[in-house]
Amino acid sequence: MIDKEQLIKRYCFAKETKWKQVSLLASLVVTGEDAESFLQGQFSQELRPARVGPINYGFWLTRQGKVFGDAVIVRESDDVWRIFSGSLSATALVERLESFIIADDVTVADETARWQAWRIAGGDVAAWLPNWRSETAAAGGTAWGWEEAQPLPGGSALIVASQPPPWPKNWPEATTEEFEQARIAAGIPRVPQDLGEGDLPQEAGLDAVGVSFNKGCYLGQEVMARLQSLGRVRRRLVTVAGAGDVPGVEQVDLWQGEKRVGALRSRVAGFDGAWLGLALVSVASCDFTRPVGLVQGDGDAPAIDIVAEVTPEDAV
Template structure:
């Protein structure tokens, strides 16, 4: 059994109220074609109301931000993130607008959201929102807002983006931010830029499998992604770690084996039983996966759950 499996109960249907860290509305005649050349995923889907999760990279293929992109029409596109900032995404895009008819409006303060997951999530959404999206699409809720598939844990989850003036529906178990963090870390889902950021490649956190298209046309960082795919490996990897009977350390912090620095703890949250779980970026060169890691010399107590 996975050592993280006891951290949260996958049989519970839950919801969590939160605010997106970025909600940008991109409009203009060139909105879709411009974003197509910047985003790592294909945006020209045949689905009428298309949704895609992907990344915003720099020229070296390093990760600046992640987001969902919802294509309403060719001249009306929504960019939504739950961890990357609106300012970072907006500045990244504005830097490449030359003669394009594109307007980027930050409307983050005008929207809030409900994340919902678990085995009964679809039934609950159908009852209170009147619609359930399939993979790769978003739908309009009867009570207002947009619903699309999320990335909160390894199971079924959805995001319901609502105008800030619309109340959140009652029902289901309300989970806290720490509960969400435990689910995320236990599943091994990176947060951008906390776990994978401007010094990291998507492949180091497994984001190439879910956030990169290798078949679409050119986008910023695409040549680096193609080379990495041909190489088939990276020198570092984001892995899950845990420690028993220890408080949550301040992150980020260096991780050592002996006197050698082998990685960095990027995220950590209490596991509910006196210890903590986390995500750490570790080297694949010279690391002994069987040996614990130490945040300082001589005190090795952090166990690797995954082999890098």
């Protein structure tokens, strides 16, 4: 049984701040007199200036409350809003938004090609971020940055700018694997890898940071309200670990005896020949006090040895 706190500590960036350029799939600007009310009716998070700050994380949901994608929306003014997403392409997001524009004074423009994004993590993030924003603005530049809705232990943020920032000399560049190890060890889900089409925000615990239950109507709101009232979901995202190579095939099922209890989502190489992962499991079917077995592909491959139990404490 792997100790969760030791797992997090092993991959934490708290002692050394690092950075890594990441994919920014969509950067849109939404303008017009009706921009605020339009986005308020589409996004799962509260956006009204009187109630929240200018930067907010949330979801685009289907009518059934399933996750279409996630994004951060930044309010520049009453008539100018920016959308940044790492889970949806600009084309998909533009099509989604424009399909709901009927008589609204709203224009959606794709500016993805103008911007780049970086993730930073470590103990220096909180102090560096506001200074960098101020220095960039003083130099006449345009940039955005925010601490992540679910930060890595020690702190993490995402920044967007046209050019790389002047990184502090003692900040090395991290690898993609390092960030994935820290994220998965901490049990932090990512859209769409861990929570995608067909999944609910509550199944990964992301309703706490990405869903407003007080804002009124928006697409998928009725399902969110019903789940909030019932207080339970049928599946939960949990942290798992296994011995040997990282399972390479896309579909990896979790089994207990003859019963399929879930499926592996994110996975990354870990320590001492082990790998780490996040899996979505059935609350009713999975016995959280017992190990689970993994079967790759169509079920004909042999089960992989399990070195860590899936426990309630691992649930995101």
